[in-house]
Amino acid sequence: MTKKYYYEDAYLTTFETTISHQGQEEDGRWFVLLEQTAFYPTGGGQPFDEGVLNGIPVNNVEEVDGQVRHYIDNPFENPSANIKGEIDWNRRYDHMRQHSGQHILSAAFAEAHGYETISFHLGKEILTIDLDVAGMTEEEALQAEDLANKIIGEARPIETKWMTADEAATYPLRKQLSVAEDVRLVIIPGFDYNGCGGTHPRFTSEVGAIKILDWEKHKGHIRLQFVCGSRVLAQLHQKHQVIKELTGILQAPQDKMEEAAQQLLEKMKTQDKEMEEMKQKLLTYEAKELSLTAIAFAEGSTFMQKAYQNRPIQELQKLARQIISDHDEAVVFLAVQNGDKLQLVGAKGKQPDVHLKELAPKIFSMINGKGGGKEDFIQGGGEAALSPEELINHIQKLLL
Structure with missing residues (x-):
């Protein structure tokens, strides 16, 4: 079995190892199994790590029948050579912050309103959680967001512990465990206790901030979009650029932009109506x-x-x-x-x-x-x- 460094130290970015097996799947993809790895495989809503093995890009990492497979474009010419692995730290740390932010926000909705999270997806730009509720108000969303950011600001520790299911049952778990043994519990003391196999930072403060972007009804539930950490600043920058451009187009300051847009739409409706009348005359x-x-x-x-x-x-x-x-x-x-x-x-x-x-x-x-x-x-x-x-x-x- 591969030794999984990402469970021992989520901040580890380089490691040395050897290849225990090199193979090719039926679809033609090459992969290697390593004696040790710091590459996190896709799982639990969190995407895989990217990086290199002896300079060769790793384009996917999946756990198949307990094996952590590192997918590469071409096989190693000398699979017995020593291997140096390097993790794309920016991608890993972003995933750590986003995943922990999801834990915090889900716990905030559960504590503030009793809304449980039934699914989670970490995308390239935004995250989504599905809440087990048919509708939600803006006030409820802001209350949960405020509580989540309060927990982040308190810099609470984020702990991970391995235990049995019986031991885990003594904690106030947020949701039912998906495994019966070798339970990995991610703990934010006094706030959230959740079985999870993902990577997380040491403190809630490292999440930075959480911002809810939008939500919609989806198959009888609420699907909520949000961002954490540096993605909050990226969203702010993107929206600020749009506002700057619209300010010039509408010739109105930000606080008057909605009024100016409404006036423009009314003018366009009038012009469209006049245009249709002219076309009919023609x-x-x-x-x-x-x-x-x-x-x-x-x-x-x-x-x-x-x-x-x-x-x-x-x-x-x-x-x-x-x-x-x-x-x-x-x-x-x-x-x-x-x-x-x-x-x-x-x-x-x-x-x-x-x-x-x-x-x-x-x-x-x-x-x-x-x-x-x-x-x-x-x-x-x-x-x-x-x-x-x-x-x-x-x-x-x-x-x-």
């Missing part, structure tokens, strides 16, 4: 212009058409409907090429004895496309095998 004029080019093709019926390049199909749908609302006798076809796609809209008024849905298969087969609709309105598209003008000409021949 469509009305365009419909009148198209009616001047109408061709008679049956008793009391007229044919209107036009081809376009690079125009939203939604506009052509509105235009076609506008035309037939003004002209009961009209059959109208509008085609447009957008990139490598050819799209078509067809519509008819109440008078023409034409069934557009029956014509649709013939029309869309010309462009290897699909489309459909109703007797009086069809739409669809396909390949730009023809130009919009050529497609319209073919349709005109079908009708006339």
Whole structure:
């Protein structure tokens, strides 16, 4: 069995060892087992350590059937050589601070409100915990956050002890143990007692600070996002940069930014409404212009058409409907090429004895496309095998 230095000293960053086994998994990944290691494997919500073995990057660490496997891109040419391992300390220490911060925040929610943590995830930028509660107020979140930061400020020791399950049962455990023997208890005296296999600093003060960012309902629980330590400063810097940029864009100081944004949104809504009204007027004029080019093709019926390049199909749908609302006798076809796609809209008024849905298969087969609709309105598209003008000409021949 590999000797696990990360349980003896979480602050150890370099070590010397030898390879006890080098192997390759079925998926082709190479790994080594070491006589001793300081590399923490993924587990308990905490990600693995990164670092190097004799300068070779370790890109993953997993515990498989009790073996701590260190994954490398290529095998060691001389696996019997002495090995020097080096841990990426910044990553390890960040994980130590985040994980301990999670213990503290979870204990704070349990003590302040009786909300138990049912899952935990330590991500690259933020952490999440799922609380066994259906809803939560901002006041409740701030109360737990304040209590957590109070515990951090008191610089309480963070102790780890190995014991049996019976011995652990004498402590006020925050949650049920997941193992029956070789229990590792992480203790913040007078505050939190929790079975855990992760790495932790020596004092709560090393966590630095905790800041809750947001929360949402998730599968009947509350999923809460937060950060600890240097990630708090990173979040502050990121948000400060955004506020600085918005201050310039909105031409308003921070305390007036919300009001300025609301005013801008109202102005945009008004402009959007005016724009839609103008577009509708333009469509009305365009419909009148198209009616001047109408061709008679049956008793009391007229044919209107036009081809376009690079125009939203939604506009052509509105235009076609506008035309037939003004002209009961009209059959109208509008085609447009957008990139490598050819799209078509067809519509008819109440008078023409034409069934557009029956014509649709013939029309869309010309462009290897699909489309459909109703007797009086069809739409669809396909390949730009023809130009919009050529497609319209073919349709005109079908009708006339």
